[in-house]
Amino acid sequence: MTTTNRYAAKLLKFLSGNREGLAPLLIVMHDYPDPDAISSAFALKYIAEKAFGINCRIVYGGLIGRVENRTMVRILKIPVFKLHKTDFKKYKNTVLIDTQPSFENNSFPKKRKATIVIDQHASVVRPLCDLALIDTKCGATAVILADALLSLNIDVPQSVATALAYGILTDTLNLYRAERSDIVKIYLKILHYADLKALAQIQNPVRSRKFFTNLSKGIYDAVVKKRVVVSRLSSVENPDLVAQVAEFLLTYKNVDRSICLGRYQGRLYVSLRISNTGVDAGDILRDVFEDKGKAGGHDVIAGGSMRIGKNVSEEIWLNHENNLVRRFLKRCRVPVGGDPHYPFR
Numbered sequence: 001m002t003t004t005n006r007y008a009a010k011l012l013k014f015l016s017g018n019r020e021g022l023a024p025l026l027i028v029m030h031d032y033p034d035p036d037a038i039s040s041a042f043a044l045k046y047i048a049e050k051a052f053g054i055n056c057r058i059v060y061g062g063l064i065g066r067v068e069n070r071t072m073v074r075i076l077k078i079p080v081f082k083l084h085k086t087d088f089k090k091y092k093n094t095v096l097i098d099t100q101p102s103f104e105n106n107s108f109p110k111k112r113k114a115t116i117v118i119d120q121h122a123s124v125v126r127p128l129c130d131l132a133l134i135d136t137k138c139g140a141t142a143v144i145l146a147d148a149l150l151s152l153n154i155d156v157p158q159s160v161a162t163a164l165a166y167g168i169l170t171d172t173l174n175l176y177r178a179e180r181s182d183i184v185k186i187y188l189k190i191l192h193y194a195d196l197k198a199l200a201q202i203q204n205p206v207r208s209r210k211f212f213t214n215l216s217k218g219i220y221d222a223v224v225k226k227r228v229v230v231s232r233l234s235s236v237e238n239p240d241l242v243a244q245v246a247e248f249l250l251t252y253k254n255v256d257r258s259i260c261l262g263r264y265q266g267r268l269y270v271s272l273r274i275s276n277t278g279v280d281a282g283d284i285l286r287d288v289f290e291d292k293g294k295a296g297g298h299d300v301i302a303g304g305s306m307r308i309g310k311n312v313s314e315e316i317w318l319n320h321e322n323n324l325v326r327r328f329l330k331r332c333r334v335p336v337g338g339d340p341h342y343p344f345r
């Protein structure tokens, strides 16, 4: 039995042993859920309902930002809902998926005990729950759910399989981060049931004009110092764009660190992406934030946000942005002063 099978088997055993007590089940994703979280939640809902008769509702606290993710939810008809403030009162049983109770990226009440936690990220503190399934080597949480689904003797719906395939692809960077052979095996098995046309549509979505004006501003104003690129987007229509631009600019041949800043609903969002340079992006961003907001991440990816205020002047925004960029450059040992170099003007 492979490692993933053990996590999948534990999940199925728990669901089957608690069918009456678990219904209805609230599945909680991140506030800005990514394809791994969305597909894992979708598969868990299907498994719980179809195999064990446990009704589920999938919720998230923030917003589904990336157009790929919105396209995925729309064309695969994934029933996800914005968290309602009474949900945590209404639902006794909760699953946190691709996140954990102590993490800052979800709206789960901090002192509450969850029923199940299924995740791939290393725990900071031991999750408070009845069943913790944390596999830090599985590449994507969707791998655990795909494994559970494939090991049951039930239909594998095309929509669920397509979602899981996309979730695995995005979180493993097209399987580049699939460290175990069983991850690729599970991916290929689930891909067999997927709708490849729908998958291509999700990967190449139709984008709004606002996306391109935001993107062009990010590129035009990007500054390069040594091997660091800094870009600022001002106001964005969703915070995921900040991560997307940071990722995109990291592909510029002269850099190995990319940081992007954007403003959304009174908060300053920051994303950091680095090529493998032996430093930890999460450590860097946490240092840069000091205690001014919340930031987290791991080896090559980090993100965070801090509250600035809803009706503050441009000057205050700029002050916060400048301070943050200065702390970041210092932390990377890049000289702060001097004339800025705009490579894309």
Ligand SMILES: [Mn+2]
Residues within 6 Å of the ligand: 036, 037, 098, 120, 140, 141, 171
């Ligand atoms: Mn994940």
